[in-house]
Amino acid sequence: MSTQPDLLYSEEEEALRSAVRDLLADHCDATAVLARAETDEPHDRALWRNLAESMGLAGLLVPEERGGQGASHREAAVVLEELGRAVAPVPYLTSAVIATEALLACDTSEAGTLLAALASGRTVGALTVPLSATAGQDFRDVRAADGALTGRVTGVADAAAADVFLVPTADGLFAVDASAGGVAVEPQISFDRTRPLAAVTFDGAAGRLLAGTAAPAVRRALRAGAGLLASEQLGLADWLLTETVRYTRERTQFNRPVGSFQALKHRLAQLWLEVVNTRAAARNAADALATGGESAGGEETDIAVAVAQAYAAPVAVRAAEEALQLHGGIGMTWEHPIHLYLKRAKADSIALGTAGRHREELAELVDLRAP
Amino acid sequence: MSVDAARLRTLTQEFLAAHPPATTPRADFLDARFDAGLAWVHYPEGLGGLGVPRSLQAVVDAELEAAGAPDNDPRRNGIGLGMAAPTILRYGTDEQKQRFLKPLWTGAEVWCQLFSEPGAGSDLAALGTRAVREDDTWTVNGQKVWTSGAHNARFAILIARTDPDVPKHKGITYFVCDMTGPGVDVRPLRQITGEAEFNEVFLTDVRIPDAHRLGEVGDGWKVAQTTLNNERVAIGGMRIPREGGLVGIVAKTWRERPELRTHDLHQRLVKLWVDAEVARLTGERLRQQLVAGHPGPEGAGMKLGFARLNQEISGLEVELLGEEGLLYDDWTLRRPELVDFAGREAGYRYLRAKGNSIEGGTSEILLNIVAERVLGLPSEPRTDKDVAWKDLSR
Numbered sequence: 010m011s012t013q014p015d016l017l018y019s020e021e022e023e024a025l026r027s028a029v030r031d032l033l034a035d036h037c038d039a040t041a042v043l044a045r046a047e048t049d050e051p052h053d054r055a056l057w058r059n060l061a062e063s064m065g066l067a068g069l070l071v072p073e074e075r076g077g078q079g080a081s082h083r084e085a086a087v088v089l090e091e092l093g094r095a096v097a098p099v100p101y102l103t104s105a106v107i108a109t110e111a112l113l114a115c116d117t118s119e120a121g122t123l124l125a126a127l128a129s130g131r132t133v134g135a136l137t138v139p140l141s142a143t144a145g146q147d148f149r150d151v152r153a154a155d156g157a158l159t160g161r162v163t164g165v166a167d168a169a170a171a172d173v174f175l176v177p178t179a180d181g182l183f184a185v186d187a188s189a190g191g192v193a194v195e196p197q198i199s200f201d202r203t204r205p206l207a208a209v210t211f212d213g214a215a216g217r218l219l220a221g222t223a224a225p226a227v228r229r230a231l232r233a234g235a236g237l238l239a240s241e242q243l244g245l246a247d248w249l250l251t252e253t254v255r256y257t258r259e260r261t262q263f264n265r266p267v268g269s270f271q272a273l274k275h276r277l278a279q280l281w282l283e284v285v286n287t288r289a290a291a292r293n294a295a296d297a298l299a300t301g302g303e304s305a306g307g308e309e310t311d312i313a314v315a316v317a318q319a320y321a322a323p324v325a326v327r328a329a330e331e332a333l334q335l336h337g338g339i340g341m342t343w344e345h346p347i348h349l350y351l352k353r354a355k356a357d358s359i360a361l362g363t364a365g366r367h368r369e370e371l372a373e374l375v376d377l378r379a380p
Numbered sequence: 381m382s383v384d385a386a387r388l389r390t391l392t393q394e395f396l397a398a399h400p401p402a403t404t405p406r407a408d409f410l411d412a413r414f415d416a417g418l419a420w421v422h423y424p425e426g427l428g429g430l431g432v433p434r435s436l437q438a439v440v441d442a443e444l445e446a447a448g449a450p451d452n453d454p455r456r457n458g459i460g461l462g463m464a465a466p467t468i469l470r471y472g473t474d475e476q477k478q479r480f481l482k483p484l485w486t487g488a489e490v491w492c493q494l495f496s497e498p499g500a501g502s503d504l505a506a507l508g509t510r511a512v513r514e515d516d517t518w519t520v521n522g523q524k525v526w527t528s529g530a531h532n533a534r535f536a537i538l539i540a541r542t543d544p545d546v547p548k549h550k551g552i553t554y555f556v557c558d559m560t561g562p563g564v565d566v567r568p569l570r571q572i573t574g575e576a577e578f579n580e581v582f583l584t585d586v587r588i589p590d591a592h593r594l595g596e597v598g599d600g601w602k603v604a605q606t607t608l609n610n611e612r613v614a615i616g617g618m619r620i621p622r623e624g625g626l627v628g629i630v631a632k633t634w635r636e637r638p639e640l641r642t643h644d645l646h647q648r649l650v651k652l653w654v655d656a657e658v659a660r661l662t663g664e665r666l667r668q669q670l671v672a673g674h675p676g677p678e679g680a681g682m683k684l685g686f687a688r689l690n691q692e693i694s695g696l697e698v699e700l701l702g703e704e705g706l707l708y709d710d711w712t713l714r715r716p717e718l719v720d721f722a723g724r725e726a727g728y729r730y731l732r733a734k735g736n737s738i739e740g741g742t743s744e745i746l747l748n749i750v751a752e753r754v755l756g757l758p759s760e761p762r763t764d765k766d767v768a769w770k771d772l773s774r
Contacts, residue, residue, distance in 0.1 A: 013619075016665035017672060254755045269758035271744075274751035281750055282681040289661035316661075319654045368650045377634055377650055380641035 014296040014313075015083075016289055022087050029066070029091040032059055037095045039346035045098060046202035046349070052170040057099045060088075061130020067105040068128030070113065070233075076125030082233065086240035086295035093244025096349045098203040100133050100167035102241065107234040108134030111175050114226035115182065115219045123173065123184055123219070135171035136230055137209050139164035143362035144231040145370075148177040148223065151211055156218070157191075158183060158211040166360070168194050168207035176216060177223035183216030190214065201356035203349060232314055235361040236294040239317035242325035243291045245354050246284050249332040249347070253277065256336055273335060280331055283324045290317040312374050318367040325354040383421075383432045385439050392418060392443040401449040410452055410486040418444075419452075419485045423469065427481050452487045455718060459529060460484045460491030463607045464537045470606050471554070471595040480535070480556065492533035494524040494557060494581055495604070499774055502745050505548045505601055506764075506772060509583060511540035511555065513590070513597075518542075518555065520563075520586040526739070530566045530579040531715070533559045537607060538588075539600045544770040551769055552600035556592040563587070573731045574711040577719065619667060620660050625686075626693045626721060626729060627656040633700060640700050649700075652693050659685045677754045684746050687736035690721075694729040701726055 018026070036056050045053060061067035069085045071077020085106060092101055104127060112124040112134070126132035138148050141164060151160030158176055168174070174192070176183045185192060191214035199205045220226050254277055257268030267273055294317035301310035329351035333340040340347045358364065372378060383391070395416050399409055413419055414428040418440050423429025444451070454461050461484070468480055483489040500507040509522025520540055530536070536557040543551030557564070563586040568576035595603040623631055634641065634649060662685070666678045698705040709725040721729050737743040751757045764772055 013664065014661075015668070016661065017668050254757065258757060265761065266758050268751075269760055271748065271760060274755075274757050275744070275747040277755055277757065278681075278747040278750035281755060282684060285678050285681055286658045286662050286685070289665040290658045292665065293661050316654055316657050319651075320658045368647075368654065371654065372646070372650050375631075375653070377631060377646075377653060378638075378641075379646045380638070380643055 014293050014300075016292040016296065018087065018292075019083075022084060025084055026087050026091060028064065029060070029088055030094070032056075032064070033091060033095040033097060037097050039096075039349065042096055042098060042203060042349060043343075043346060051098055051202055051205045052100065052167070053098050054170075056097065057130070057133070057170075060099060060101070061105070065130070066101070067109075067130035070106065070109050071124060071128040075121060075128070077128035081299035082237060082295045083292075083299045086237050086291065089237050089240040090244035090247070090291075093241035093353075094248040096203045096245070096346075096353050100135070100170045102204075102234060102238065103135050103167040104133045104171070105130075106237050107230045108136050108175055110233040111136050111182065111226040111230035112219070114229045117219055119184065119217050120219045126173075132172045133167070133170050134173050134175055135165060135168050136175045136177070136227065137162045137165050137168070138177065138227065138231070140166040140204075140206060140356070140360045141362075142231060143366055143370075144228045144235065148227060149179055151176050151178050153178040153180040153183060153216060156183075156216050157213045158185060158216045159213055161208060161210045163197065163208040164206045165209050166204050166206055168209050169196055169205060174209060175219065175226075176211065177227050179223075180221075181218050182220045182223040182226050184219050185211065185214050185216045199356075201352040203353055204356065231361055232311070233298055235318050235367070236298045236310075236314035238357060238361055239287070239291040239294050239314075239321035242321040242354065242357055243284070243287045245325045245350050245357070246280075246287060246321075246328035249328040249350055249354075250277070250280050250284050252347075253280075253332040253335050260337075267335075276331060276335065280328055283327070287321045287324045290320045293317065308374065312371065315367040315371040315374065318362060319364045319371060322358040322364045322367075326351075326358050329354040383430055383436075385436060388421065388430075388432070388436055388439045389443060391416070392440050396443065396447050396449065401447055406450045407486070407488070409450055411482070413444075413449075414482050414485055420465075423481075427469070427477055428485050452485060454487075456532075457484070457487050457490045457529075459493050459537075460489070460535075463493060464491045464535075467537065467554075467594060467603060467607045468556075471603050473591075475591065476556070476594070483534075489534040490529060490532050492527050492529045492536045492559065493607075494527060494530075494536045494538040494583075496526045497523060498525055502742055503764075504604075505552065506769070506774070507539060507541060507552070508774070509538075509540045510544075511542050511553060511588070513542070516590040518588045518590065518593070520555075520557070520583050520588060522583050524581040524583065525569065525578075527566075527579045527581050528577055529717070530559065530581050531568070532717075535559060536581075537594075539604055541769065542597055542600075545768050546598075547766055548764065548769040548772065549601045550598055552604070553597050554594040554600040554603040555588050556594060557583075557586065557588055558592075561586060568713065568715065570713055571731075572734065573728055574708075575714040575716055577716055620663060622657060622660065623653075624660065625656055626690055626697070626733075627653055629722065629729075630693055630697045630700065633697070640702060645696065645700055648696055652689065652696060655685075656689055656693070659689060677750075680746070680750050680754055683740065684737075684743050684750075687733075687743055690729075690733040690736050694726065694733045697726045698730045 065078050066088050068077030069080040073079035109127050112120050127134045150162045151158050171187050174185045176185055191212040193210040195208045197206045258266050260267050294313045297310040297313035333347050339345050399412050417430040419428035421430045421432050421437050422434035424431050497507050511518045511520045536559050538555045538557040539552050542553040563584040565582040567580045569578045569580050570576045669676045708727040752759055
């Protein structure tokens with residue numbers, strides 16, 4: 010067994026948290042997110058520029074000598090917690106985590122150039138796999154013939170915001186510019202409009218080879234994505250709990266705050282326990298990704314990621330469902346932001362593998378095999 | 381003289397040289413260790429300590445253990461060491477400290493706790509055991525319950541009603557009760573497991589000298605908070621390995637006996653395995669917070685989580701065993717000194733775990749505590765706070 014994980018937040022991580030939270034408080038309030046979701050421009054590009062370019066957060070996972078900030082998954086997890094608390098419509102998970110991790114697994118100079126571009130935040134990347142994909146799956150929707158790519162992938166998150174696609178094929182991982190000929194991006198009507206999906210079609214589009222085999226890069230990308238998604242889910246659940254506690258303290262019925270009824274208090278206390286547990290599981294996954302790497306600690310990292318997703322995904326959904334119910338009628342309205350969180354939490358519970366899929370993987374990893 | 385770790389190590393070595401464990405009788409060794417201030421170093425000089433930080437105890441314990449010295453078998457007197465002693469230290473008179481602390485620490489005198497009553501469980505302050513004063517003697521009448529170790533105990537910490545005419549929290553006084561005196565009747569309380577870990581204690585005209593009162597008359601509730609807060613300090617702080625709890629026992633059976641596996645049990649087992657692993661991580665995170673000097677409110681929830689986990693996992697285990705789950709290891713009325721989940725079989729674990737959500741604060745009360753003290757939700761309207769105890773419904 011490896012050494013104990015560090016499950017706390019360092020002072021630097023707390024400082025990063027408050028900087029991100031301040032920015033989001035000023036530029037990403039719930040009303041604005043709701044209004045934006047109804048437009049043709051669902052991604053908040055101004056907010057992305059602030060986060061990625063001004064604060065340098067797109068390059069946290071990239072070493073300094075490769076154009077990044079040389080931080081780790083621990084810091085990226087803190088950013089995702091805050092983005093989750095605000096259901097921020099920015100392609101952080103998809104570009105700064107998943108696409109970036111895929112590029113980190115490639116050693117061509119083309120990959121190095123793209124990595125630096127993504128780390129700077131001026132280029133947004135998207136790995137063309139469905140958001141529901143899990144590590145270990147095969148991705149053969151797109152074929153490569155002499156560097157020309159043909160095929161169609163649906164359900165690609167944040168594809169509409171992407172400047173470049175990373176495309177897994179049987180012949181390797183390719184980069185394709187979104188603006189290149191033979192590339193079409195059709196937005197899909199998405200359940201979660203703060204992380205919108207699109208179908209990406211390649212019709213003889215010109216691809217640049219990043220790696221001769223796609224599988225290791227895709228696997229690494231999706232594992233990191235799943236592990237850090239738990240921190241986003243923690244952020245969602247944390248906001249929902251805080252907001253519901255605040256509301257039930259203020260909302261009066263039967264001449265007393267509804268939060269004084271034990272029937273409600275017990276539900277909120279139970280939710281608090283689950284949020285506390287989610288924090289430990291999410292910190293553990295982030296720390297494992299930051300320290301475990303691909304080497305000897307690889308299996309421990311797989312376990313930490315699977316445990317975090319198996320636990321955090323249902324907690325975020327439950328937090329949203331409880332928040333809605335405990336808000337009563339107002340929670341059912343379009344005007345109140347709870348539905349943004351419910352939709353994100355439910356979409357997240359399918360993203361990068363359901364809790365059930367992660368439990369199946371875990372059963373193999375810890376030798377608790379099915380009959 | 382200031383005592384640091386190095387000095388303490390020297391003191392311990394000098395003590396060991398003067399009292400070789402191999403040739404010194406156990407009782408003499410423990411008495412001498414107390415007198416040398418090496419019993420609990422954070423206690424004052426003359427009372428088994430040296431008035432130094434509690435963390436330095438580890439220095440003494442390491443030296444003693446290396447020398448093969450006997451210890452005071454602390455698990456046999458958990459209530460004495462964990463609850464009675466800190467309360468006596470805080471509220472006791474000099475005479476009380478001199479009389480009680482040494483034999484308590486050495487284990488020569490075991491202690492028990494006379495708090496809960498049939499009519500006062502979650503609402504402990506509603507207790508009805510009466511203590512009436514005449515000159516310098518109190519006469520106590522009532523019934524206590526869930527008293528572990530009462531049949532082995534020399535003394536008890538006792539709270540009793542001394543003023544029924546004031547609201548319930550204000551009319552309680554805290555005493556030390558001699559368990560060997562006349563009028564104390566200890567009867568085993570048999571549990572659903574078949575054994576009797578606990579007792580009922582009937583108190584009939586029990587005489588307690590006023591010199592055995594801890595704290596002021598009517599201050600018993602406040603004094604009891606010291607006792608109960610120390611109960612919570614004792615829990616936590618342990619580092620648990622993966623599969624360290626009951627889940628490890630079920631996982632082992634699952635791996636070794638594939639013929640028992642079904643798909644339904646598999647789904648439930650892996651879910652519980654995840655819950656247990658996450659609870660372990662939460663405990664580890666809490667421990668790291670304590671070490672860093674920033675204890676979080678997370679501790680309030682640990683017992684709630686473990687109670688549910690123990691119950692669900694042990695329930696699953698009985699079901700997994702199928703035909704064997706229909707059997708039980710032993711229904712005889714045993715009197716165990718310690719709860720041993722691992723030393724008994726699945727049926728016992730299932731039944732004993734039912735108590736985990738009741739003992740030491742029911743899960744419902746703990747959820748209220750989390751809701752009110754951690755989340756800041758308002759309390760339910762109270763109808764009992766400003767009413768004299770004698771006018772409460774019961």
